[in-house]
Amino acid sequence: MKDRFPGPKTLAALERGIPFFKNGLRFGAELKRAGQRGFRPVRQIVIDKALGDFVWDLDGRRYIDFQNGWATNPLGNCHPEILEAVDVANRRFGFHYDHPLRYDLAEMLADIMPGKALPRTNYEVSGTEAAEAAVHLALTHTKRRYIITFSSSYHGMGLATKVLSGLDAGHGTYLEGWGGGVIKAPYPYSERIPAGMSEDQYTDYCLWYLDNHIPSCIAARDNIAGILVEPGLAEGGNWIPSTRFLRGIRDICNRNDWLMISDEVLTGLGRTGRMWGIEHYGVEPDILVYGKNLSGGIAPLCGISARDEIMGDNEDFASGSTFAGMPAGCAAAIRTLQIFERDGIVEQASRLGDIAVEIMSKWESSSIVRQSRSNGLLLGVSFCKPEGTNADEKDWWTARAVRSKMLELGVWAISDHEDTIRMYPALNMEESTLRDGLQVMEEAIAYVEKHGHDEGDAPAYPAGVSGF
Ligand SMILES: Cc1ncc(COP(=O)(O)O)c(C=O)c1O
Known part of the structure; x- marks a missing residue:
């Protein structure tokens, strides 16, 4: 059987939070609705371990960390x-x-x-x-x-x-x-x-x-x-x-x-x-x-x-x-x-930023990418919904779908209630890890461009529940 994502331990932890955290009631209802209708559950992780350029969730899956504790780990996790x-x-x-x-x-x-x-x-x-x-x-x-x-x-x-x-x-x-x-x-x-x-x-x-x-x-x-x-x-x-x-x-x-x-x-x-x-x-x-x-x-x-x-x-x-x-x-x-x-961390960030911009600028040819932006390792990609989708669909659903796909493929980035995916790699990230992470993002963009998002990508993630 194909692995479920998020895994059972992660989902159990998310459910534990429902009675206690803000917006838990809303979150709980959405989880239930997604489950009942066969949609994929919320794509969210709970960190079990963080080290260097990576984090691991409670189910032991490893992710390249572009989320970076909301841009607070300049030298990677747990230096x-x-x-x-x-x-x-x-x-x-x-x-x-x-x-x-x-x-x-x-x-x-x-x-x-x-x-x-x-x-x-x-x-x-x-x-x-x-x-x-x-x-x-x-x-x-x-x-x-x-x-x-x-x-x-x-x-x-x-x-x-x-x-x-x-x-x-x-x-x-x-x-x-x-x-x-x-x-x-x-x-x-x-x-x-x-x-x-x-x-x-x-x-x-x-x-x-x-x-x-x-x-x-x-x-x-x-x-x-x-x-x-x-x-x-x-x-x-x-x-x-x-x-x-x-x-x-x-x-x-x-x-x-x-x-x-x-x-x-x-x-x-x-x-x-x-x-x-x-x-x-x-x-x-x-x-x-x-x-x-x-x-x-x-x-x-x-x-x-x-x-x-x-x-x-x-x-x-x-x-x-x-x-x-x-x-x-x-x-x-x-x-x-x-x-x-x-x-020379600042210089490293500048060099990595140049690599990132070269890769990301090519994504603008995708029909769902509006713009890629960067200044050093302040990286952002904004999205629009695929052509031919319903009028009531939102651009940020597309961003959320790409971000969810990335997570499924092992890269953790930020897309809050916005049409942008933001990334904050550690300033000293290994070049090969940065390249791997961006390669995964490219695959996720291609996937969503082809398949669109499913309903589980968008509404089952009310802004403000988790803070990421
Ligand atoms: C530009 C800016 N100012 C202030 C803050 C608030 O910082 P903190 O979350 O540490 O209170 C943030 C947080 O993201 C920020 O990006």
Whole structure:
């Protein structure tokens, strides 16, 4: 008999979660419906073991890991040197707030900031807290009320970051009373250009909106503290902005005395083949937000860095929760940065990114691939439904079907409730493993292009149940 996927142990674990986790009732109903109608069950895995470029599920199946703990394992899973550094820090300090590693790390971070221009740092536990801290810093420094953010941006799951993010209007529902200081502006996606506009015209429109529309009819120019921007809309679908757009933002900020805040929680620390995503654009931000990769995949360490005059003397700025800058997180970050330097990790990511783009660009000839995008190892492929399918079918069902097929064939990538598949290989992934994973994706695309998706691919996976 052909192996069932997911295997029985994985399915049993998923079912165990139904009474306990959010949206479990919905998830349970969908599982039952899929089973009753003979559809394939939800394609989802539960990790039993993670090592290097691979993970294994509870049924012992191995997967190439393009999911990467949501882009938090820059050196692959369970890197032994990071594990050891964290272990040593835990045994020596346990948990205390003030310890020497905080100072060591602050010096290292100052050294790698764009242009070495952001020497002041403030640690946080999560990227969410860091993004919120950056906004609070900007508001208190400028003594202004408004922050501009973008469509499809993602800055986290705190109360403030939910209203700052433009990824999903639903995240702001019932929070309407909390978002008064946020102004959302359009982001110039390469693919979603309004009919009749060229890419440059659309970018100009987005810049005009920031510089003219907002100050003339939404908020006074001198009441805007700054612009919070991802130099690569990561969670929003790995969209890569143009140089024209990010330089335009820098210019607008300079002319208006607004702060430019670069949220590099996902694009930072080598992901794009440079230390910081913003470095591709030849501009320096005033505040930089970081997280994810700095954990080395083992212990969280996030934070913000800013110019001296912004954070050197600002008594209204308050931030940093209990576990921010904990010894284990600092130890993980320090060891990660040391390995980055010793092993040329950022250069490796850049080289692997070049290999990936060469392979992925060929996929655009498939009728279900709209676009493949990449900046270093920030990889995205967006899909459209096969020709001739019903009007009520969604493009994201196709993305989900390809992602499910990949999983079945042994490659784990991300497709949330979006028409894109996102991939975040480890920055030091073996070249042959990267090639193997992309080869599998190519096969999955060809399969779905030929066979379409079956019903089990789409509705049996309500967004938000599992978080992947
Ligand atoms: C750009 C960006 N900012 C902030 C966050 C939130 O980080 P965290 O999930 O660590 O709170 C994320 C998470 O994906 C992110 O991609």
